[in-house]
Every structure is written in C-alpha cells, then in structure tokens.
Amino acid sequence: MLYVELLAQGLVQGSIYALVAVGLTLVYGLLRILHVAHAGLFTLGGYVGVLVTNATGSLLLALLVAMVTVGIVGMAIYRLCYQPILDKPPYVALIASIGLFIAMEEVYRLVFGPYGISFENPPLQDVVQMFGVTLRLGEVATAAGTLLLVGALAVFSGKTRFGTAWRATVTDPDMAESFGIDIIKVRYLNFFIGSAFAASAGVMVALLNNMVEPTMGSVPSYKALAIIVLGGLGDVRGTLLAALALGVIEAFGTIYLGKFLDRDAIAFAFLILVLMVRPQGLFGRA
Amino acid sequence: MLGLGAYEISVITAMGVAVIFALSLNLITGFCGQISLGHAAFYGIGAYTSALLTKAGLPIGVGLLGAVILAGLVGIIVGFASLRVRHDFLAITTMGVGFLFVGITRQLDFVGGEMGVSGIPDSGLSKAGFMLFVLLFVALTILFSLHLKRSWMGYSFDAIASDEDTARVIGLDVSRYKLAAFAMGTALAGLAGALYAHNVRFIDPESFGFVESITVLAMVVIGGIGSVPGVIFAAALLSILPLWIQFFDEYKLLLYGGLLFAMMRFSPGGMAGLARRIFPSKTRGVKS
C-alpha cells in the first residue's frame, strides 16, 4: 500500500512538472530557445491565482484569470525579448532569458514582499480516500486538472485547423510558411498556451503549499529543462511521460536514496544515465 | 602596500579569481563552442581539493597542483559525455553534472558535508602578497589563452565551434580536440577554485551550485564569447558589480538581471561586439 501511495504522490508531483515543461518544450520545438524565464511565468501564475482567489473567493475564476493574464505576458515576452534575437546563436537567448528570470523574481519580491503570500481561506484542503490511497482534494484537483488541460491540448492540436497549422509549423517552419500559414501567429499562440499552462501549474502549487514566494520558480527553472531534454526536446508526448517518470522517481528516491543524494541530484543522475544510453532523450527520435 | 587599502585588495583578488574562472570556461565554451551549464562543479572540485590537502598540512603549492589535476581528470570524464551528446543536450548534461557535484558533496562527510570546510589555511602571504600571487596566475592564464587561440589547436577549436560536422569532414579529430578543451578548461577552473578557497577560507556545497555556473557563463557571454579581452573585462566587472552597486540596495539583483538581459537583447556579441561597433576601424577584419 505504501508503494501505491508513493506512486500517487509521484504522479501528482509529475503532473505539475508536466504542466510547466509542456510550455517549455513547445517553445523549444518552435524556436530552439531554452526559455528559462518560463519559470518566472509559473511564479506569476501563482501570485495572480492567490490574489484573485483572496479578492473574489473563487479559485476557478482565479485559475482562468491567471492563465489568461500570464498567457498574454508570455506573448509580450516573445515579442519584446525573443523575437529580435531569434537569428542569434542559442546561448544569446539563454542568457537573456536567465537575466529576465532573475529580474522577474526580484520584481515579485519588490512588489509582493519577500515573505510570499498565502490564501486567506485555503481551498480544497479536505482529504479523500480513493482506492485505499489518501489524497488531499488539492492533489486530486492537480492531477485531474493536468489531465484535462493536456487532453484539451491534444484535441486542439489534433482536431482543429489551427492545431494542424501549428503542428506543421513545428515540424517544418519554411514548408508551413510556403503553404500560407502565418507562422508569426503560430508563435504567439505557442507562447500563449505554454505560458497559460505554466500559470495553471503555479496556481496548483500555490494551492498545495498554501504559499507563493518570489523564488518559487527556481526549482522549475532548471528541473523543467531536464525534463524536456529527457523527453527529447520539443516532443510534447515525450515531455509528459518524462515529467511523470521523474515525479515518481523523485518520490521513491526521496525515501530510499535521500541519505545519499538530494532530490535534484537524483533527478540529474537519472538524466545523465539516460542521456549516456540514449543521447536523444528517453522518447526523442534519433 | 601599493597604496591600496584592504578593501581594494580583497576586491582585486576576487576579480582575479573570477577572471581565471571565466577564462577557463571561455576555453570550452568560447573557443570550442561547447556550452557548459555546470562549470562551477570544477571550480568546486578545485576548491575542495586544495582546501582539504592544505588542511592536512601540505603546502599550498601541492594544494593548487592537486586541484588542477583532479578537476582536469573529472573534466576529461565529462568531456567524454560531450562526445555522446551535443548542443542543448550537452548544456543540460553539464548542468546535471553541476547538480550531481553539489548533491554528492552535501552528503559526503569526509569533505564536510553540509557544513563545508572552514578554517582553510591562508596562503601564508600578506593580503597584498596573495593578491599579487593571484594576479600572477591571471597573467599566466591570459597568456595561455592568447597563445592557444593563435595555435593550430585554437584554429581547430574554432572550426569545431562553428561547425562540428564540417570539421570532421575536413579530417579534424573532433573527439580529441573536444576532450583537450574540457581537460584544459576544467583544470584551470580547478586552479581558480583553489585560489578562491584560500581567499575566502570557507567553502560549502552551495558556493559551487547552479547560480555560480550561470554567473560564470554570463561573464563569458557578456564579454563576447571567445574574446579574451572581452571575457576578462566582463569577469572583472560582473564579479564586483554586486559590491559596486551596493547603494542600489533593494534593486541590486534586479539591475543585475536586467543588465544580463539588456546586454543580450541589444548587443548579442557581448562587450567585444559592442567594442567592435564603437571602434570599427581598429578591429576590422580581426575575427574574435
């Protein structure tokens, strides 16, 4: 039973990783940018989520507001920060992104204070029993929300015209353009969706920890990079699987390897191991 | 001595260490084009090695040598990883090496674990003397970098950096050169780490974490990747920036982050690129 509970905990953590990493891998797939500042958007989502919930009392509304506003901020970042340097070597965007991330964290600290903020009446704190596993409602909501969002994304990209254009652009931008697809519009859409996903993860983490702090994005800023590499860089399905796998490995690792390696080191040991065997990532195409 | 106060001396010493550290990454990332996000691990290996050797009673010279050798050896191992994975995959792999280093030192009791190592012996020189000692190594590192850049190996690095596959086609032994770059770069980082340890005299795992790796990469990129004078300037500047802008108080890190961003956004060639734009006639035709 313990193993099943640990597995469940790992999957919850993995869902959060997945929501953050999907946005990152979308950006990478399209623009070949390691978008570290993505983690800053994740934090922003958490702040908006807590503030709107405290103001209105509705978590659902807060989630929507967070996703939309952060999605728009994401598009602005693309336009103002990345678009002008797309033709430069990849490390240029990487360092720019890191600088942006540091600045974002500091802005949050200056605006919202160094102590972080919490829900006045933390929602979804009740405990439920499912299949003999005890979970908090917030954890169930996190897993269900992830499933819902990722499912919606799959339907959107698979069944709609816009989705088709999007996939075409990711596969071959030049070809897509010659078919009359407005690739600029696709990029905006890409940033909107990716950032909105990160924001939803931020709200969920805020819910699980009952806390949003300026440095909340520091772990996702690098962990999500590891996940998208594991998933094969740019591959959404691979990223999802890698995120869940990492969540589970960390859950068991914390208990059984915690005396030898910390959580980050366990994750990266796994990453290095995988890359030495499969340099293109767990699910990447060679 | 030299009309400098203790503060200026400690600042110059810290700058010197940063310059060596940044130039060491410049060999790997700047010259040979291999992005590393975990370079602080080698800095840390050097710092721990020299700290523990000198604490065991050995002279500082042995400490420095041990630091260079051990960091270089581990560097070669990581270099092998660079043969297996490329580009962004390599960047993330090296980042993993950095986290692994911190994770392992945290839990290893014989290197102090979480507590780190304190009471590291100083150089036995005066503060000014140690500053000159560091500056001597800075000068040697600069000369080595400049020499390397103009050597056959430097040209080969350049070829690999611009296009690995083409370099292979024209018959360069890409693997060997990559390993050489990693060995030299990480050994130098070990030296920088050892000097850091004897300057600050307290080390703990967190001092060599991800943030430090990012900081040194920022120095190289801000300076102008591959440009020796640019990297020296950026390392010197960025290493003292937090001290220099103390009066910005609360806004200090914001300014630092903003500067990194603005530099890349508006001058992607770094300071070297900026200098070329301002003084085009002087440097025209010189590739750096």
Added chain:
Amino acid sequence: MSKITNRIAVLAVAGALISGSALADTVKIGMNVPLTGFAAADGKSALLGAELAIEQANAEGGINGTQIELIQYDDLASPKEAVPIANRLISQDEVVVAISGSYSGSTRAAAGVFQSEGVPYVSAYAVHPDITKSGDYVFRTSFVGEVQGRAGAKLIGEMLGKKRVVVITLQNDFGQSLAAGFKEKAADYGIEIVSEYEYSIKDRQFGPIVTKVKADQPDAIYASGYFFTAGPLVNQLRSAGIDVPVIGQEGYDSDKFIEIAGPTSEGVLITTSLDRDSTVAETHDFIQAFEKKAGYNADMVAASGHTAAKVVIEAMRKAGTTDRAAIRDAIAQTNLVASTGTISFNGLGEVKKDVQVQIVKDGAWHHYAVIDDKDLLAPPEE
C-alpha cells in the same frame, strides 16, 4: 550602454564620497545582511531589529553622548560577497565593531576577516558551529544547532513523554547540527528514532515523506526547517491525518509559519529564543516597538538582530573607548537582559541563555515552557 556604465561609475564615486564624508563624530557599527535574493526576508527582519536597537540607544544619548551610525551592506547571504564587505567595513568605513544579520556561509567567511583584523564581530542568528571558532573576537548571540537539538530531545522525551520519534532533517548546516544534537541526547530521554528523512531547502512538497511517516506511526515528529519549508510540511502532515505532536525550532519562528500552515499549525511546539508572552519588560517592549517600526510582528530573527546590536552597544558603553580590544573584552563579559533573554558568553564566545518553548495557540505563538537546564544547554567550549 556605455552611458549607463558611466552613470553607474559617477554614482559609485558619489556614493563612496557620501559614505566617506559621514560625520566623524559618530561611532560606527558595521553589519552584513542579505537584502536581496533568497534570504532577503530574514535579512530584512534582522536589519530592522538592529536599527531599532540603535535608534533606542541614540535616543538615550548614544554611546556616552556620541551618536551611533549603522553601516550595512547586502551580502546576498554569500561567502564570496562577505569577504570584501568585511574588508570594506574595516578599512573604508572604519567601523569599531560589526554584527552579522546573515546566514552561516557569509558569516563564517566574514568572521575570519574580522578576527584577523581584530574587530569584534557578533553573529545574530547564524548557526554554523565553526563561526565562533574563528577566534576570540567572534561571538554569537544565538544557540548553536546542537544546543537546540538537545533541548528538542528533552522537550520530546521528558516533557512530552513521547518515545517513538521520526526525525525529518533539513539538508543544510542548520538541520544537520540540530539533528546531531537531538540524536546525541535522544537515548538519555528514552527516545527511539523510528526513521529519518532528509529534504532540501528548496522542497515545498513533502508527499512522499508524509506518506512514509504515516506508515511509521510515530509518537512525535522532530522536524527541522524554516517557516517556508515547515509551513507546507506541517500542513501536509496534518492533512494526511497525522496528528502526533510536531516539534520544530527557531527556524519556524515567524507569523508567516502560522499563515502558511493555517489552522493545521495549532499545537506545533518550537524551541526558540523569543518568548511572546514574556513579562520581562525588555522583551515585552521590544515586541511592541518592533511592530510599530516594522509594521509586522516580531520574530526570532528580528529579536536576534536587536540582541546582537544591543550587546555591542552595551559593550562600547562599558568600555568607554573605541579601542577594539577593550570592546572585545567588554563583550566577553556581557551580562545583559536582551529581548532574547539574559545574555552571557562562554570562553568560545557562544551564548549562554535559556531556551524558550513556544506553542501555536489560537493562531499565534504563545509561551509553553522554558528549558533552563544549564548542563544540557552548555554550548561547546572549543
């Protein structure tokens, strides 16, 4: 870009001039404190606490008529920054004494510099055991981790009578030294350590550990951490239906802990050095004055910053001179009622004071007990 750099340079020179030309008829206390970055929250409290002590002292006429000036630099809680800052405080600002409002790494690095230059240095709340080993000019007004860990063992094993204990340890110097002290005395109080888990300071989600602890079925949990890790941890333990006592330490000591953990924080016990319900005038006044100055409730870090500043001010008054050796001797002989208790130092410069046990009751920290067992709390002598 070059314009900006120029402007920065001009400002830097101007800044240096301003700080250099400060009135000569003040006496200067230096302070390294994290004001930006991850430790900024604690840095802010420590700084406000120290400022308060200095304002209070200046209102009473400063040091025998001379006003006190606090010169603080942001060290980002990083050893690398702390060394030049210590040198700057000593050689440029010519401070008479200095205090640390920072974490262990930077305090340990700065202590070496202050010691070698013969400037008395008092650490407010950094826990690393080696800090005071830098030499005879370095003091600490907070408990070393081991002492608090031992107090935790007494609290659980003897005062609460709980024997089967799970230990959850934060992976840093604070957590490690607490665990060492706890384990050293656990057997003496009949405590059996059922199992031990470690977590990183970056962790906020403890699902796996909580799951395993539930299976362990302990009588009590001894968990080290700071309010930002302990808040989520306690919340998650309680949500999972684990209702045995949770015992923490001074790292929990902030209203922020109660805010994060919400109602689940009720009944959590900590060993700390600030008694909220103190009837001692000094502590009582500090708590009120701090809230007025800062706009939020005092915490352990604030009280520690206040205490450290007060210790050096008191020593300067007694020494009656700006001679650093004389001030050092005066600090060594401190016997002072401060907001964190009655302070005196042992030969190593470690503080001797009582441990306060506080409990969360009705959404606030309250008095629970005092541990004053001198043998148990004896700080290390070397």
